[in-house]
Amino acid sequence: MTTDSAWYESACILCENNCGIQIQTDGRRFARIRGDKDHVATVSYTSNKALRPDHYKSGGTRLTTPLRREADGIFTPIDWDTAVREIAARLRAAR
Ligand code: SF4
Structure with a gap:
């Protein structure tokens, strides 16, 4: 595993709330994800879905x-x- 230690700001796109998230990457995969404490609206909050985007992006049942x-x-x-x-x-x- 060659995780990039930088945290990148992004937003969850799995529902209309678009919660702020921060991501560390491992190549093209997401290595670690956390809520963005500096996000003006969601202030660290995420639901469980935002913490598992690889499940949605790369899961075996993906269309x-x-x-x-x-x-x-x-x-x-x-x-x-x-x-x-x-x-x-x-x-x-x-x-
Ligand atoms: S973290 Fe949960 S509530 Fe927030 S945008 Fe993603 S799916 Fe919606």
């Missing part, structure tokens, strides 16, 4: 492609061009 819901309720992975084309066609039809 990596668009999914199309089929008539039987099953979700089928599709590529982005297909997803955009199909969504655009449905929007045109709805309009």
Whole structure:
């Protein structure tokens, strides 16, 4: 582990509150996260979600492609061009 010892200011984006957080990095991963005590609105507060962004960013169940819901309720992975084309066609039809 080659953790960068600097703390970088950021904000949690997992809900609309955007709590202030500080992050230490290890390459492209977040090594440590804490609430930002200097943040004007949230003053060190975070919920548990902000302390586990790697779980949301790199978790094994993270979606990596668009999914199309089929008539039987099953979700089928599709590529982005297909997803955009199909969504655009449905929007045109709805309009
Ligand atoms: S730390 Fe929790 S409350 Fe704050 S923005 Fe993230 S998810 Fe929302």
